Amino acid sequence: MTKAYDLARDAYAAWGVDTEAALAALSAIAISVHCWQGDDVGGFERKSGTSGGGIQATGNHPGRARTPDELRADLDFAFSQIPGRHRLNLHAFYLDSADNPDRDQIEYRHFTPWVDWARDRGLGLDFNPTFFAHAKADDNLTLSHPDPGIRDFWIEHGRRSRDIAARIGAALDSPCVNNIWVPDGYKDTPVDRMAARQRLWASLDAMLAPAHDPAHLLDAVESKLFGIGVEACTVGSHEFYMGYAARRDIALCLDMGHFHPTESVADKLSAVALSISNLLLHVSRPMRWDSDHVVLLNDDLLAMAQELVFAGLLGRTRIGLDFFDATISRTAAWVTGVRNMQKALLRALLLPQAHLKTAEEQLDFTARLLWTEEVKDLPHGAVWAEFCARHEVPAGTALISSLNAYQQKVAARG
Numbered sequence: 001m002t003k004a005y006d007l008a009r010d011a012y013a014a015w016g017v018d019t020e021a022a023l024a025a026l027s028a029i030a031i032s033v034h035c036w037q038g039d040d041v042g043g044f045e046r047k048s049g050t051s052g053g054g055i056q057a058t059g060n061h062p063g064r065a066r067t068p069d070e071l072r073a074d075l076d077f078a079f080s081q082i083p084g085r086h087r088l089n090l091h092a093f094y095l096d097s098a099d100n101p102d103r104d105q106i107e108y109r110h111f112t113p114w115v116d117w118a119r120d121r122g123l124g125l126d127f128n129p130t131f132f133a134h135a136k137a138d139d140n141l142t143l144s145h146p147d148p149g150i151r152d153f154w155i156e157h158g159r160r161s162r163d164i165a166a167r168i169g170a171a172l173d174s175p176c177v178n179n180i181w182v183p184d185g186y187k188d189t190p191v192d193r194m195a196a197r198q199r200l201w202a203s204l205d206a207m208l209a210p211a212h213d214p215a216h217l218l219d220a221v222e223s224k225l226f227g228i229g230v231e232a233c234t235v236g237s238h239e240f241y242m243g244y245a246a247r248r249d250i251a252l253c254l255d256m257g258h259f260h261p262t263e264s265v266a267d268k269l270s271a272v273a274l275s276i277s278n279l280l281l282h283v284s285r286p287m288r289w290d291s292d293h294v295v296l297l298n299d300d301l302l303a304m305a306q307e308l309v310f311a312g313l314l315g316r317t318r319i320g321l322d323f324f325d326a327t328i329s330r331t332a333a334w335v336t337g338v339r340n341m342q343k344a345l346l347r348a349l350l351l352p353q354a355h356l357k358t359a360e361e362q363l364d365f366t367a368r369l370l371w372t373e374e375v376k377d378l379p380h381g382a383v384w385a386e387f388c389a390r391h392e393v394p395a396g397t398a399l400i401s402s403l404n405a406y407q408q409k410v411a412a413r414g
């Protein structure tokens, strides 16, 4: 224990905050780290083409992972720089197999190297069907396509993905989130939104029909406001999935980049949590649009963490990340993003919650304001440094040197 932490612990104690309790709570929070930051959302199917679906990684920084082995090596490094034990969020098109099955042919065996890798490291795995980067998604319509043959293809992909996710959850003895995001939408104004939404609803019902053990699988659906090429209408809008998740009692995924830029996603948590049992977050940083920048320790992230803690939602919210920046070191992007999420959670856990809530209940908004502002001066950095030291990961300039050294090692990749 450092002298700086000793002083910080006393400073927080004077405000009625127990830093040891905050550190213990933070240790228990697993972040689901998205595999797709490591290779610019390329995946490992043997085909060429871009991701499509209205999402785009831009940049050409050296060091992109080209194979599952390279991606796992990068993840091993990234996890070694992140305090605590976390999860990996895998997309279906990151299969690791000598076979090259089409999406409607994927099986659990195509993913077992990932499961073995995760088991060896004590990591959990989450999963996502991949409804983009495929010829049958070129119309930007998949589960809501008017052609029943195309819908059936994607329903089969979705069913297989759920089956794979459930087997992953069983193998690792940890419920695997299977998050469904489809890019479906229209570039220009459609004339029959209802028909498209009815088709999506029916396809989801067909996909979700097979029952799985909730101890192994947690189904989630992710809404979106708009994407590139689907500016006029997104079939799976927020209202659509909010209703669907509530009706079917499955998890709702809120992606911080999937709303109007002036909306606060933090504000939505408590509202949504009253009718939805389980939440999934895609923590991201939109800039003008769903640009998926690396998350910063900014007001949006601090507000999100505070809502999770103050609304008591940590127990029923899975925290995942969703960004992909190809202009910087991909491993540094992961490490910075996860650590920022953790720092935001720590800052929230270090707030004098009971005191602030009492002030608000008593309509003492002056006290609420003063306490909120004054505690910003407390030495949260020393508590974070202690957390890193206890988990034996570097911080500060040592972290920067370590990230640079790894980036230099992978820069020579073609």
Ligand SMILES: C[C@H](O)[C@H](O)[C@@H](O)C(=O)CO
Binding pocket: 036, 041, 055, 091, 128, 181, 222, 224, 255, 282, 290, 322
């Ligand atoms: C690759 C992910 O599935 C994707 O980013 C999705 O979650 C999303 O947010 C699309 O905009």
Ligand SMILES: [Mn+2]
Binding pocket: 181, 222, 255, 282, 322
């Ligand atoms: Mn997302």
